[in-house]
């Protein structure tokens with residue numbers, strides 16, 4: 001009797017394992033954000049992302065300017081759909097890097113960029129500002145150069161810097177995004193990969209308006225997808241860019257591993273806990289002074305070796321199991 005019941009159940013479990021397309025996390029039902037912690041313990045941490053940034057509860061600060069290098073080099077690039085997002089990677093032969101701001105003198109290397117969106121134009125961003133959700137959010141992921149590779153960097157509490165750019169819906173098309181929107185149908189299916197015909201200028205996406213590049217919020221948080229490691233310096237630019245309703249809608253046709261449309265891929269906001277969010281108040285006259293102050297800050301951070309080591313050992317224990325999952329998205 002026992003034998004007869006266990007065999008069909010085992011068989012069903014096996015079927016289920018294959019029919020879910022090996023999905024390990026998603027945005028709905030039993031794979032949704034409220035279940036991520038079942039498999040990935042770090043997702044219940046106290047310094048998780050995304051958060052709601054309440055502008056009445058931020059600390060004004062004046063940091064040295066952010067400095068990008070190599071953004072205006074044309075790069076051969078390709079786009080992939082990993083079932084969780086649409087991601088753009090570039091030819092790695094010439095690095096794009098960033099330093100300054102909260103990163104101090106440390107150099108971070110561009111790894112990939114990807115998008116988060118929602119079912120309609122009224123939601124989609126991960127971080128919120130004054131409880132406002134934007135229609136879309138771009139994440140540009142950089143890893144600390146000192147750690148040499150992305151997979152090494154995720155084992156360190158200062159391993160990543162992620163730049164977040166918000167988008168609002170508009171009636172007019174944004175020509176900067178035409179070539180990305182136009183190739184989305186080519187990556188509708190999971191694991192599809194498409195080379196961009198024109199070389200990519202990261203500058204167009206990551207530095208759309210130099211006069212607003214120093215206006216941002218910054219805080220310490222986590223990856224917004226499993227394994228949710230708390231290793232990210234977040235830099236969220238204040239000024240949103242505009243995309244048309246149709247351009248935004250094109251992202252919602254991308255499919256997940258079960259063949260359904262990926263209509264939304266944002267994680268709900270997490271508690272701020274004991275964290276501070278800073279607003280950078282860039283002021284040209286303050287430039288010299290802030291650079292001096294910042295050198296001081298950077299020195300303090302480097303001396304904090306004990307803190308770093310204790311966090312690192314936590315992270316390293318779980319890393320072995322999740323490196324592949326992480327490389328899927330952030």
Ligand SMILES: *[C@@H]1O[C@H](CO)[C@@H](O)[C@H](O)[C@H]1NC(C)=O
Pocket residue numbers: 060281
């Ligand atoms: C921070 O800067 C903003 C914008 O200039 C200002 O409105 C606000 O009062 C400042 N907050 C504090 C605490 O100084």
Ligand SMILES: *[C@@H]1O[C@H](CO)[C@@H](O)[C@H](O)[C@H]1NC(C)=O
Pocket residue numbers: 076091092093
């Ligand atoms: C990457 O760039 C290098 C140098 O410009 C070039 O030789 C190489 O063919 C490029 N690789 C790809 C995959 O386009």
Ligand SMILES: *[C@@H]1O[C@H](CO)[C@@H](O)[C@H](O)[C@H]1NC(C)=O
Pocket residue numbers: 054055130131
């Ligand atoms: C954001 O929403 C929370 C919870 O609904 C509320 O307590 C808070 O006052 C709101 N903040 C702002 C700035 O509207």
Ligand SMILES: *[C@@H]1O[C@H](CO)[C@@H](O)[C@H](O)[C@H]1NC(C)=O
Pocket residue numbers: 209210211212
């Ligand atoms: C860049 O930002 C400034 C300040 O907000 C604005 O006046 C200007 O129109 C923007 N330029 C472009 C090309 O969007």
Ligand SMILES: *[C@@H]1O[C@H](CO)[C@@H](O)[C@H](O)[C@H]1NC(C)=O
Pocket residue numbers: 102218219220276277278301
């Ligand atoms: C983030 O963490 C680092 C290292 O602990 C610290 O020096 C820095 O001030 C923190 N940044 C923010 C915005 O809290």
Ligand SMILES: [Zn+2]
Pocket residue numbers: 114115116139224330
């Ligand atoms: Zn992301």
